[in-house]
Amino acid sequence: MSRTVPLPKVHHITKYPEKKPEKESHRRADGLKSLLSQLQRHDSLSLLPQLHARIVKFPKHSKHPFLLTRLAHAYLLCNYLPPAERILAKAFPKSSPPPIFLWNETIKAHSRNGCFRESIYVYRRMLARGLCPNAFTFTFVLPACAGALSAPDGRRVHKDSVRFGFDSNLFVATALVHMYSKCGEIGAAREVFDGMPQRGTATFNAMIAGWVLKIPMYMWNGKCEEAMSIFDQMQRLGVQYDAMTMVSILQACASLGTLQKGRWVHEQVIRAHMEINVHLGAALINMYARCGSIEESRRVFDEMPRRDLISWTAIICGYGMHGLADDAESLFNQMMESGFGPDSIAFVGLLSGFSHKGMVHKGQIYFKKMTEEYCIKPSLEHCSCMVDMLGRAGRLDEAEEFIRKMHLEPDPGVWGGLLNACKIHGNVDMGERVVEQVLRIDPYNAGWYVLMSNIYATARCWDGVAKMRLLMKERKVSKSPGWSSIEIGGQRHSFLAFDQSHPRSDEIYMLIKNLEERMHTEGYIAETKCVLVNLNEEVKEDMLCGHRERLATAFRILSTKEGEALRVIKNLRLCMDSYPRL
Incomplete structure (x- = not known):
């Protein structure tokens, strides 16, 4: 500023000593205000x-x-x-x-831009400077810990929140629940949740999402039931749910196969006049498809006021998982005509449909189109679809060669697809090669041991069965029980093999016996080769009566009117003898 003000002469300074400081101070203030x-x-x-x-x-x-x-x-x-x-x-x-405000904003900005480690580092620097965090600090740094999937950092921040007295703050506690849930520490999330003196919608959403987030298939039964229980608690307490709540609950319904509960959630969405945005719409499409009602899935899609890539991908994947490859391809082309370029997930849905339908040539064409025309690099999911497609079609050598030439390191899912194909086609030699590879990278998953054991048992190689069981015992690997469930009147009923815990067990087993007799009269011959133990044929046939999917089916017949759709949800594949029986 001194450059814009003429410098006074010396005698002027002595004559008017008080005017210059006032004027300059005033101009400096104006400059500050302007900036x-x-x-x-x-x-x-x-x-x-x-x-x-x-x-x-x-x-x-x-x-x-x-x-x-x-x-x-x-x-x-x-x-x-x-x-x-x-x-x-x-x-x-x-x-x-x-000031603490600027530290907080810097922590938040790094986290917002996906720089999670940097966000946590800024928080540590702030503490090292001797500053005391406030509630906002924790609500900004905890999402960074969640984004980094760093439970150790999250636990340290949790201890800090206790030390500074902010752990009981509603927003801080909600951020803690979200962080632990995102990091897979669901027990710690539940402990924080249960200890909260009050809970809001966001708190319940974080807890519900934690139960349904990235759940392995074998854990669906318990984890999604917990999510439903939290939702029921939310309703009893009168806590208002929102679209995010419904997205998580619909994911739980999809995993459990509870179609009636999913329909009820859809009704609540309509009654609450919630806007069916792309995320909620995609969740509804996925729920109906996973619960076996692709018609209702399509109806939701057709009624959506706006569709984006997520919506198109959801319906393509829905048709793909039902094996309706032609419909999935038709929707894929419609999506392209609507101006939406496909993403990697759309191709997963498409390839899955071709795999279920046995359309190997068409699948290979689209896989090549994906890489060359759309420049999408194949992911492990795409490779898994191709291996599954070739394996189902009996082209096991091609599937193995495909894996050998992959640019990615094959994961258990890729090798597992080939191992399952070995079971379908009874290829023991290849199965032994494949199981060696899959157990090298995933040695504590009981499914691989059981699958190889079944390959041996189908080939009547009982020594191989014993070898797999011994290997499981030595490595202390335990098998999770298979279950089948059926939904009656909005309530879910689960059955294990030879389950007699259900209140109507006597009626269920009596009905199965009666149906067995009627089927034998019609010329039915039991597929006893799916009983993978070394027993005589009569005992094997008796064992088939206790299969969990038959128990669920019999209960459904006892509990519903004639003509109603019968949907059985399983966490394992259906045994081959159940197809003709059903």
């Missing part, structure tokens, strides 16, 4: 470097804490983090360190 006003009005990154240069130009401005905070915050809002970091680290004078 603050421009920082507040900024709407693009292009203006900030100019403002930054003007601030640095004047020593008093360049050390002004409030102005520096505004400047750094403006950079953060534009997601331009390096200058903000430099201001935070070096620009503030020792007498006026950066």
